[in-house]
Amino acid sequence: xxxxxxxxxxxxxxxxQNVTLSCxxxxxxxxxxxxxxxxxxxxxxxxxxxxxxxxxxxDIAEGYSVSREKKESFPLTVTSAQKNPTAFYLCASAPSRxxxxxxxxxxxxxxxx
Amino acid sequence: LxxxxxxxxxxxxxxxxxxxxxSHNNIATNDYITWYQxxxxxxxxxxxxxxxTKVTNEVASLFIPADRKSSTLSLPRVSLxxxxxxxxxxxxxxxxxxxFGKGTKLSVIP
Numbered sequence: 381x382x383x384x385x386x387x388x389x390x391x392x393x394x395x396x397q398n399v400t401l402s403c404x405x406x407x408x409x410x411x412x413x414x415x416x417x418x419x420x421x422x423x424x425x426x427x428x429x430x431x432x433x434x435x436x437x438x439d440i441a442e443g444y445s446v447s448r449e450k451k452e453s454f455p456l457t458v459t460s461a462q463k464n465p466t467a468f469y470l471c472a473s474a475p476s477r478x479x480x481x482x483x484x485x486x487x488x489x490x491x492x493x
Numbered sequence: 494l495x496x497x498x499x500x501x502x503x504x505x506x507x508x509x510x511x512x513x514x515x516s517h518n519n520i521a522t523n524d525y526i527t528w529y530q531x532x533x534x535x536x537x538x539x540x541x542x543x544x545x546t547k548v549t550n551e552v553a554s555l556f557i558p559a560d561r562k563s564s565t566l567s568l569p570r571v572s573l574x575x576x577x578x579x580x581x582x583x584x585x586x587x588x589x590x591x592x593f594g595k596g597t598k599l600s601v602i603p
Contacts, residue, residue: 423593470536482591484536
């Protein structure tokens with residue numbers, strides 16, 4: 381059963397703490413992405429990775445970090461430097477060179493108080 | 494990345510055909526047009542993609558005029574389960590960056 385998994389679905393943290401969101405895919409896709417979605421808004425790209433051990437900043441990378449040590453995994457760390465971290469976070473993957481057809485995970489809703 | 498413009502919201506009764514139009518005046522020669530559907534608290538789902546003329550699959554049709562400056566997503570005989578936000582995106586083949594606008598919120602009324 382192929383797909384993308386994100387865990388946990390809901391996450392609560394205190395302000396000032398770093399938190400890592402998990403994203404795993406078994407679709408054998410080369411490219412992976414992290415997006416942030418705020419209420420009533422579209423998706424904004426945080427980071428993306430085309431291959432293992434390589435990643436690029438998206439439109440709103442400040443306050444976030446990623447790693448891509450394995451093809452299947454692309455974890456996102458929300459650091460204490462991110463000023464408004466409460467949001468819905470979506471991970472996606474795509475076959476290399478077919479980036480316009482992305483497969484999304486179920487998302488993680490992060491609440492920081 | 495080509496900018497897209499689409500209506501913020503639309504209402505439709507069950508059983509009707511719904512057409513959502515997207516404008517993309519500065520589309521580039523190698524850009525494709527892609528539509529996604531998103532339900533609340535879920536990730537977007539790919540619906541359909543095309544380059545020119547008409548594309549049809551089991552859930553929708555995509556109409557693209559010759560100048561490619563706009564496109565229309567057509568949903569036949571909508572049901573309540575089609576209530577969702579629909580995003581129009583324009584990106585080059587092989588592009589790694591997609592830009593999601595605010596989309597069109599479709600509400601299907603019984």
